[in-house]
Amino acid sequence: MDKPTIADVARLAGVTKGTVSHVYNGHRPISAATKKKVISAALSLDWSPNYNAQALAVQRANAVGIVLARDPSVLASDTFFPIFLSGVETVLAKHGVALVLQVVNGHEMECEAYRTMAQGRVDGVIVLDLSRNDYRIPLLKKLQLNAVLADSCNSSKDRGFSNVWVDDRAPIKILISHLLELGHRRIAHVSGPMQYVHSYERAQCYIETMGSGELLRTGDFTANSGVECTKDLLSSSNPPTAIIYSNDVMATAGLSYAQSQGFKIPEDLAVAGFDDDPISEHLNPPLTSVYTNAFKRGQITADRLLAEINGALPESVETEPSRIRFRASTGDR
Amino acid sequence: MDKPTIADVARLAGVTKGTVSHVYNGHRPISAATKKKVISAALSLDWSPNYNAQALAVQRANAVGIVLARDPSVLASDTFFPIFLSGVETVLAKHGVALVLQVVNGHEMECEAYRTMAQGRVDGVIVLDLSRNDYRIPLLKKLQLNAVLADSCNSSKDRGFSNVWVDDRAPIKILISHLLELGHRRIAHVSGPMQYVHSYERAQCYIETMGSGELLRTGDFTANSGVECTKDLLSSSNPPTAIIYSNDVMATAGLSYAQSQGFKIPEDLAVAGFDDDPISEHLNPPLTSVYTNAFKRGQITADRLLAEINGALPESVETEPSRIRFRASTGDR
DNA sequence: AACAGCTGCAAAACCGTTTCATTCGATTGC
DNA sequence: GCAATCGAATGAAACGGTTTTGCAGCTGTT
CATH class of the missing domain: 1.10.260.40 (lambda repressor-like DNA-binding domains)
Known part of the structure; x- marks a missing residue:
């Protein structure tokens, strides 16, 4: 028995x-x-x-970890993560490697999660939502854990970890120049929290390209913050004629709010999002958004992590550039 | 070192x-x-x-598993899962139990996933997306794996597994009677794939309450299928004046399609969704939807699984009934 | 003073697998 | 025909913990 x-x-x-x-x-x-x-x-x-006996004998868990420090509602509205995850899993499955996922809230729990993972539960981790000067980097080094960072710029030269990065500035530049061509002069940006590298890079590029941060508002990726920032922008004395949001949830909420206030999209206000949520092309009007190929990034990230677990040296790899899906919310198509 | x-x-x-x-x-x-x-x-x-040594000695992995057999794009637009997951994790974290997550495609990989989990990698699994006559039930029994089923009706009396279920019929009944009160007579339903218990229960209740399946269309939870079913319904000779969708993604896509065809919501067409995506209340118009308390269900499910792992007998528990968030898409508020 | 009953630690067995040094037997080369 | 070689299987020692057993040294009772 x-x-x-x-x-x-x-x-x-x-x-x-x-x-x-x-x-x-x-x-x-x-x-x-x-x-x-x-x-x-x-x-x-x-x-x-038996898995545990094998893991003990060969000193390898055949598992990798992901720790997510996110509020459930933010987690729910992020469509990047599940698609990224699917990409990761396709690679892991091929090698019989499991994924252990931990959703935590708070710094304390996050450290704890990495710490327990380092006790032989996983062979390496994938680090998402990178912050500028992320405190996890020294932590992971101390724990001697293999790690691959998912980054938004090539900033990890000397960190000793692999990073798989995508240029988050390029699509912002393209969006802005496209909107300028369409005649927009007052272009706003609703960013995510500035501690995140991706939010920061996008916002920084926005400021540099526009030459001013006057129309920059900082949100937190939730629908609520999308509405609040939009309300603030549209009620100013000299409101924008276009808004670029740092994700699709904020864009959708902002767009809907503007519509409810009588703004015609895109005639009175052009709107663009980021990450290209599968629902975005089915909205009314369809939402222009930046397609970041999350699936492929997941695959590449997992590939690098497995390579590193098998002894490869850390390496910085740039992934396929993001492409913009121009749709009616910016007056295209 | x-x-x-x-x-x-x-x-x-x-x-x-x-x-x-x-x-x-x-x-x-x-x-x-x-x-x-x-x-x-x-x-x-x-x-x-060391985790593996401990697991080997005490014959317990201190981990539980979830296997998701889903297409990445469906995974991405499902907001139930990430919130459910957060609920599960809050409970697991408290007990130092890890979650191993596997996203697979195809029957073959799914079986394989459960099989490897049963080799000591986890102490039990949470089973989602239950089908009628689910083939996983005999499989799990054979693998002698602890399991808790997330069900949509109390159908598991003799299956030998715990199930944590919510009554998915009740909200459909309430929605229909509410729409009837508002004067609607031709009420349609866009369901999910009928093999799933939740889709089936909702659709079956819809047919019974309406007395006919004439206005029932079967979607697959994607935005695309929401549009297709809506197109089909609205182009018929005697179109519905209200549509209840089995999730918010299909509802949002359907609503947007109807708007793009000149329908005023809710005057020409009332729309309701299911699962209450965080974005739904921020749409234009805000979407009426069924709030299923995914977070709490996750917690209860995890609690049951841990209890069972610690020797408790399987048990069937009903969770808090779903509540309907009436919003402007059905002419409320 | 003898004896039972505790307490607190050491020692050893065990969990299920891999790995390494070794042995055994069959070939091969000269 | 005998040493050297080689392939295939063995047995014991890891791997890093937990659990059981046993023993020594107290305490307290009669």
Whole structure:
């Protein structure tokens, strides 16, 4: 009734545990005859190697971790993460590696999560939502944990970790110049929290390109903050004619608010988002957004992490540039 | 430089490994003096027990699993799951239990995922997206895996697993009677795939309450299918004046499509969704939807699973009934 | 003073697998 | 025909903890 062990298989096959092990991992040549005996014994007992024992013996968990420090409602409206995750999983599945996911709130719990992961639970972690001067970097180094950072610029030269980055400035520049061509002069930006590298890079690029931060508002990626920032911008004495939001949830909420106040989109106000939520092209009007290829980034990130776990050196790799999906909310198509 | 082991701690404290172990798990009384020695030794070495070794010894992984068989884009637009997950994690974190998540595509990979989880990687699983006559139920029984099902009706009397269920019929009934009161007579329903219990229950209740399935269309929870079903319904010779969708993504896409065709919402068409996506109340018009309290359901589900892992018997528990958030898309507020 | 009953720790066995040094037997080369 | 070689299997020692057993040294009772 109890789960059979390798010893049971060995006994039934008339060989030793070591031989059974070698049959299954191919680290030593085994004669065809014994191989057959062992396999049929294992099959008849319905045996498969115990994960924890294996992990203990080879000192490898065959798992990687992701720690998310996010509020549930922010988590819910982020469409980047689940698609990124799918990409990660396609790669992990191919190598029989599991993903352990921890959603935490607060600095304390976050550190704790990394710490327990470092106790042999995972072989490495993927670090998302990178902050400028992220405190996790020294922590991870101290824990001697393999890690790959998902970054928004090539800032990790000397950090000793791999990073898989995408240029978050380029799409902002393109969006702005496109809006300028359409005749817009007062272009606003609703950013995410500035501690995040992605929010910061986008906002910084916006300021540099526009030459001013007058029409910059800082949101927090929630629908609520999208509405609040929009309200603030539109009620000013010299309101913008276009707003670029740092994600689609804020853009959608802002757009809907503007509509409810009688603004015609895009005639009175052009709107663009970021991350291209699958729903965005089905809104009314369809929302212009930046497609960041989250799936592929997930795959590349996982690939790098596995490589590093297998001994490769840290490396900085740039992923495919984001592309802009121009739609009716900016007057396109 | 290498990670310290329990033996290092024992040596430094001048005791044996067993004593160190007892200090940390309290299975035997230890004198205050030794306890102090051991703890200070552990602290100075920065030791903490190795996860795999512990798991092997106590035959418990201290982890639970979730396998999701979903297409990335469906995963991305599902807001139920991330919030449910947050609820699960709050409970797990409190008990130091990790979550291993596997996103798979296809029956084959799904079985494989459950199988590897059963090899000691997790102590139990949470089963989502239950199908009628779900093939996973016999599989899980065969694998002798603890499991809690997230169900949409109390159908699991004799299945031998705990289920945490919510009545998905009640909100449909309320929605329909509300729409009837508002004068609607032709009320349509866009469901999810009928193999899922939740989709089936909602659709079945819809048919029973309306007395006909004439205005029932089957979608797949994607924005695209929301548009297609809506197009089909609105282009019929006797179109509905109200549509209830089985999730908010389809509802939002359908609503936007109707608007783009010149329908005024809610005057020409009333629209309601399901699951109350955080963005829904910020749409234009705000979307009436069914709030299912995913966070709490996650907590309750995790609690049951942990109880069962600790020896409790399977049990069927009904969670707090869903409540309807009436908003302008149905002419409320 | 003898004996039972505690208490607190040491020692050893165990969890299920991998790995490493070794042995055994069959070939091969000279 | 004998040493050297080689492939295949063995047995024991890790891996890093937990749990059980056993023993020494007290305490307290009669």
